Amino acid sequence: MSARRLAISQPDSFQLSASAKKKIQHWIKKYPKDRQRSALIPALWIAQKDAGGWVPEAALREIGDMLGMAYIRVYEVVTFYTMFNLEPVGEHHIQLCGTTPCWLRGSDDLIAVLKRRIGPQGSVSEDGKLSWVEVECLGACANAPMAQISNAKDDMYYEDLTAESFEALLDNLVAGKTVDSGPQNSRHTSEPEGGNIALTGEGPYHDTVVYLPNAPKKTKMSVHGGAPKAKRKAPAKKAAPKTAASKKAPAQKAPKPKVIYTDGPTDGKPDDLKKIKGIGPKFEGDLNGKGIYYYRQIANWKAADVKMVEELIDSIPGRIKRDEWVKQAKTLAKKG
Ligand code: FES
Missing domain, CATH: 3.40.30.10 (Glutaredoxin)
Structure with missing residues (x-):
């Protein structure tokens, strides 16, 4: 790679906008106090957008001051990565x-x-x-x-x-x-021209929905790309001819999941659910919000309860089972 240098001609004055500074502060706060220089790359990226597609030297100094870094350290990074433009660019x-x-x-x-x-x-x-x-x-x-x-x-x-x-x-x-x-031709993403030729049938992954890890919470994708297809309707079942017995039988209610609910931690201090591997402060807050405070409640969950709780706290399907919350809760409940 050839040496990259700052532009000889620089603007007489440049200052990062208030909104750019706010965004940089947001990134700085993500790192521990003695590691805030880790925000340098996002800070440079924000500055580049703020300055119209390139990074003037004045912006580099401002970022150095915000991160408590020697200016030369900022120059070393900005001149290394070609994603940062050191001269003005076109629209x-x-x-x-x-x-x-x-x-x-x-x-x-x-x-x-x-x-x-x-x-x-x-x-x-x-x-x-x-x-x-x-x-x-x-x-x-x-x-x-x-x-x-x-x-x-x-x-x-x-x-x-x-x-x-x-x-x-x-x-x-x-x-x-x-x-x-x-x-810019007829292809859809990286499928072959003319359409997909593999995994087109009704196999096990047909219509599978995956959750994108870095996207907003609700964003789902079908494994074939794009928004998930609408769920197919189950074929309508033919009504069975009514018999004398069926006429008399009371309507069967769907079995209720057996999560034990409380209105609050009514019998003493709530358990520290974060001791269960896989439950952090966010999930603990969500669970408490749904009336779940104790190991013994989680220890009693059956498959239907797990499914319902995953929906209630917006967790990735299968996560509770994978992380063995119920097994861990049983152990913790026994320890008291
Ligand atoms: S070689 Fe061009 S994108 Fe990889």
Whole structure:
């Protein structure tokens, strides 16, 4: 990698906005007092967005002051990672992947488009709309060739590009039009062109729903991508002909789960549920909120109770069983 240096020409003055500082403080608070320098990368990223796509030297100093770091340490990091731009960029900054899979699939053609429209690598177009650099693999090789295009709000991948589709994409961005990210041909994510050819039937994973670990709590995905399909309706059962016995039989109620509820810890101090591996302060609060305070309550859970509690506290299905809450609660209850 060639040496990267701060821009010779810097703005006369620059200050991070109040909202950028607030976001940086949010990240700083995530780390212990003597480890707050760990917030450097997110702080630089926030500063880059705040400054319009690049990081002026004044912002580096401000971040150094916020994190209690020598400025040289901040410079060392910002000049190492190519995700940080050290010079002003265009409204749409293009990082074109030139690594082997993308190169084999035609990234040279895309580079030719960029050179013709914008100029040599590192240039900004005359209207200030576009700028570009070549980068190493961005991890989307299955959809090579590809580019990441960033603006003030987003950082999006555009994949399965050809010189023609890339030209059209750039035209649209310059014209201020929105272009859907992802494959720019007929592919859906990294499935084969023309549609998926595997796992298409009614196998064990059909319609399986997984929870995304880093997404907001309720976000689910089907294993085939996209939103989960609506649950299929069970075929309507034919009503059995009524017999004399069935006419008289009282309607059967569904068995009630046997979670022991209380309105509060009425008989003494509540148990410390956090002693159960897998229950942290959040789950303990949620369980208490549902009237569950004691090991003995959890120790009595059956499968139906576990299922219901998982829904009540919005836990990942199967987690309570996997972490053996019931078994642990039994042991703790016995110890008193
Ligand atoms: S080689 Fe281009 S994304 Fe991996």
